[in-house]
Amino acid sequence: MEYSQKVMEHFMNPKNVGEIVNPDGVGTCGNPVCGDLMTFYIKVEPKTDDLNSARIVDIRFKTFGCAAAIAVASMASEMVKGKTLSEIKNLTRNEVAEELDGLPPIKLHCSNL
């Protein structure tokens, strides 16, 4: 399995690993049976009802997954940090994968998460 330099960097030194106490949002997807499980925690400001203008001020993740899953989570967390929810709602897995200089085809499913 050949990974890009960027994937390996994020795998060895992942950004934003951890949990947030009292988060404004939590999302989990995947299934450990398939070898992938990921949980994201976010904190947003301002806390309005208008979700589109809410900005991600902190994001953390935990994952049971391969190097690709870790790198994708790390990269995605960097890409969305500081952005409003409306700015990121169209972010696709391909954009994350591109930022990582690509993923092996079999690994693209990891970025689905």
Next chain:
Amino acid sequence: MIYLDYNATAPTDPRVIEAMRTYFAELYANPSSIHTPGQKAKQAVEHSREVLANFLNARPEEVYFTSGGTEADNLAIKGLAFAQDKRKKIIYSSIEHHAVMNTCKYMSKFGYEIISVPVDRYGVVDLNFIEEKTDEDTLIISVMHANNEVGTIQPIREIAQIAHKYGAVFHTDAVQTVGKIDIDIMELEVDMLSLSGHKFYGPKGVGALIVKKGIKFDALLHGGHHERNHRAGTENVPGIVGLAKACELAQAEIPDEEKRLKELRDRLWQGLNSQISEIQLNGHPEKRLANTLNFSVKYVEGESLILSLNAESICASTGSACSSGSLEPSHVLLAMGIPAEIAHGSLRFSLGRWTKPEEIEKVIDVLPGIVEKLRQMSPLYKK
């Protein structure tokens, strides 16, 4: 670099390389040629055949050289099937290497009923199941001697005896045992046996199928009259010479080496098990290859472990899906009843001729920290 992936492949022993050298640029003639250099090459091939036969207690005319373990497995199963049309059942174990498993599956295309034998949680095949399924319609039972992933050694003599009761042929893929433990095919009552050079310090791309005299099988490769019409193609003379040299070296070293490796392996397990919580051994506690240690690390994924070890210049392997190019974890671990999420966290260390105690200590030093770092990242891990 600390190489602990000998079950995947081993370095070629310098003494093997030395033995092969002459057969590239000097004694390069074709063994089928009748001039003197050709006859010298032929003698080298025939001498090698005798060495293999002697090593396994077979006869020279029972040795057929192939391009490796995969070809030997294919030749045994397909060769046997294509040489007859009476028996229509093929029995193989659920933990076979893909070289056997996918060959058996392929044969169902030709009207063969294929039956996969379950194993217990240590990876030992269910003898009662084999006894129940074997009958006069059974062509072949193929069960590997030792498993490449977990190292469990199978009761092949008992299986051979069941096969023989019904006139079926018993084949064993001994790719992981030849050169590691003493093998006497007469004593084991094996009819066909596959072996591969690169697993025991010989070159890659050469192996052999041993077939007991009297068993009829067809060639897969048709052409010249090589290997008594059972495997056409100019012989890989340097490879065959290297394979024979590897057998000679193994024959001299097996007893001491088995003992040395077992001590190192057990030290590795004891060192890791005393420092890392929630790890479990995969494979049989005793009936197992002396060089193989497979275990699962709960809450983390194997590929991440392998790449983290790799960053420390330690080479090992995993049964995780993420390393296999498929999305399923190891079929061997699943067949042993290990849950998928535990199978994803499996690690295999396989030791060999150049493994030193310092290297084992280094792994014991480094791995606990790697596991802790990955567990801290895992949503499944609650401290």
